[in-house]
Amino acid sequence: MQGDHTFCPDWVRQHWGDTLGPALVQHIELTAIAIAIGFALSFTLALLAHRFRWLEQPIGVISAVIYTIPSIALFLLLVPFTGITRTTVEIALVGYTLVILVPNFVAGLRSAPADVLEAARGMGLTGRQIFMRVELPLAVPAIVGGLRIAVVSTITIATIAAFLLPQGLGYPIFLALKDPTPFKTEIYSAGALAVALALVCDALLVGLRRALIPWARQT
Amino acid sequence: MLADTANLHTFVEAFRFIGDNPGFLATKALEQVELSGAAIGVALLVAMPLGITLGHLHRGSGVAIAASIFGRALPSLVLIAAFLTVLGIGFWNNMVALAVLGSGPLLTNSFDGVDGVDGDAVDAARGMGMTGLQILRKIELPLALPLLFTGIRVATVTVVATAPIAAIAGGGGLGDIIVNQASYRLSGVLGASFCVMALSALVFLALFALQAAVTPRGLRRTRVLIDQPRKELL
Numbered sequence: 001m002q003g004d005h006t007f008c009p010d011w012v013r014q015h016w017g018d019t020l021g022p023a024l025v026q027h028i029e030l031t032a033i034a035i036a037i038g039f040a041l042s043f044t045l046a047l048l049a050h051r052f053r054w055l056e057q058p059i060g061v062i063s064a065v066i067y068t069i070p071s072i073a074l075f076l077l078l079v080p081f082t083g084i085t086r087t088t089v090e091i092a093l094v095g096y097t098l099v100i101l102v103p104n105f106v107a108g109l110r111s112a113p114a115d116v117l118e119a120a121r122g123m124g125l126t127g128r129q130i131f132m133r134v135e136l137p138l139a140v141p142a143i144v145g146g147l148r149i150a151v152v153s154t155i156t157i158a159t160i161a162a163f164l165l166p167q168g169l170g171y172p173i174f175l176a177l178k179d180p181t182p183f184k185t186e187i188y189s190a191g192a193l194a195v196a197l198a199l200v201c202d203a204l205l206v207g208l209r210r211a212l213i214p215w216a217r218q219t
Numbered sequence: 220m221l222a223d224t225a226n227l228h229t230f231v232e233a234f235r236f237i238g239d240n241p242g243f244l245a246t247k248a249l250e251q252v253e254l255s256g257a258a259i260g261v262a263l264l265v266a267m268p269l270g271i272t273l274g275h276l277h278r279g280s281g282v283a284i285a286a287s288i289f290g291r292a293l294p295s296l297v298l299i300a301a302f303l304t305v306l307g308i309g310f311w312n313n314m315v316a317l318a319v320l321g322s323g324p325l326l327t328n329s330f331d332g333v334d335g336v337d338g339d340a341v342d343a344a345r346g347m348g349m350t351g352l353q354i355l356r357k358i359e360l361p362l363a364l365p366l367l368f369t370g371i372r373v374a375t376v377t378v379v380a381t382a383p384i385a386a387i388a389g390g391g392g393l394g395d396i397i398v399n400q401a402s403y404r405l406s407g408v409l410g411a412s413f414c415v416m417a418l419s420a421l422v423f424l425a426l427f428a429l430q431a432a433v434t435p436r437g438l439r440r441t442r443v444l445i446d447q448p449r450k451e452l453l
Binding site: 064065067068069070071072073076077079080081149152153155156157159160162163170173174176177182184187188190191194195198199202 | 226227229230288289291292293294295296297300301303304376380381383384387388394397398405408409412413415416419420423
């Protein structure tokens with residue numbers, strides 16, 4: 001079947017169980033872990049930056065620096081510390097989610113207009129109540145917006161993780177590319193799964209925003 | 220896959236590798252710059268005029284949104300592998316894949332920039348008797364400049380940082396060293412990775428400085444943080 005010219009549905013059917021299925025599951029695992037840790041860390045950092053304004057500048061600078069590091073370089077850079085492990089991949093993936101999430105979360109927490117905050121204070125809300133009932137709900141669009149970018153980006157970066165680890169949807173593609181005449185079906189099917197996974201997750205997050213803040217104008 | 224056992228001493232060796240092979244690394248870096256430059260050039264010629272035109276006409280917001288969503292969702296590895304199956308191994312498949320990769324942010328940002336120009340300013344210009352082309356040149360493009368430049372910066376950083384992956388598909392550049400641990404050992408791979416990082420950072424800083432220099436004074440309120448380049452950057 002090597003060196004064929006068309007897409008081969010039979011290959012997909014035969015190798016779903018031993019190649020594509022497991023790769024998809026691994027890909028989802030890699031992404032989910034990175035997003036969960038990234039979300040928790042980013043939220044903490046954003047709260048700190050929200051409270052202590054002077055932290056915003058350094059956080060922004062560090063984020064910008066991390067973002068310019070190409071993912072393959074970052075994966076490799078971590079190898080001397082954490083070896084060729086899932087930890088290495090997750091540290092890099094989490095790093096990139098921070099860069100996306102923290103600025104978005106901070107912007108979201110800042111998005112409550114001053115007169116709204118004043119009105120809340122005038123109604124007798126405490127600082128904690130203002131945060132829970134005013135600032136946080138108003139931050140939801142920015143938070144979900146950041147999550148959409150972070151999830152989709154993590155899914156695409158995770159394909160590169162296969163350079164390091166034989167895991168995820170990038171692995172079948174790397175294997176196919178090692179062949180002088182790459183097997184197209186393997187590339188197309190794994191690639192399509194990665195794109196589909198990203199698009200589905202993006203749509204799910206749009207749905208989540210709709211469920212969380214049904215009153216907001218939807219775009 | 221990597222096989223060497225790595226430790227902190229590897230970093231020292233990585234820098235020794237850089238020190239021992241400056242000419243070789245420079246050649247490879249230049250290859251990468253050529254590939255990236257060609258891809259960005261093509262993306263600039265295709266995606267930016269398209270985004271500006273659609274933005275000027277206030278049409279095709281669907282295209283811009285689709286470009287931003289798909290632009291993010293398409294992994295560079297998948298693009299490069301897919302174009303390899305069509306165009307074969309070498310320069311062209313990588314150039315086209317990288318150009319497609321850079322086109323997403325360029326199209327979206329130039330559309331948003333021009334489409335989002337204050338309608339009152341455009342109306343005032345029309346009232347003063349400006350033609351559509353004059354409005355575009357004198358009103359919309361200067362006001363859209365920050366976003367146009369954001370598009371250029373995001374696209375360029377994305378392409379430059381993704382270019383090392385192209386080595387898998389015969390694209391050459393510093394990636395050749397990164398994907399060939401058998402020849403260069405982990406120290407060489409890491410050394411090349413440092414060079415890739417330095418190159419990306421250099422491009423990022425240069426574009427940032429250029430953006431600051433060309434932004435009209437009246438528009439220099441910085442709102443930089445939210446624009447995110449896609450990052451699977453290689």
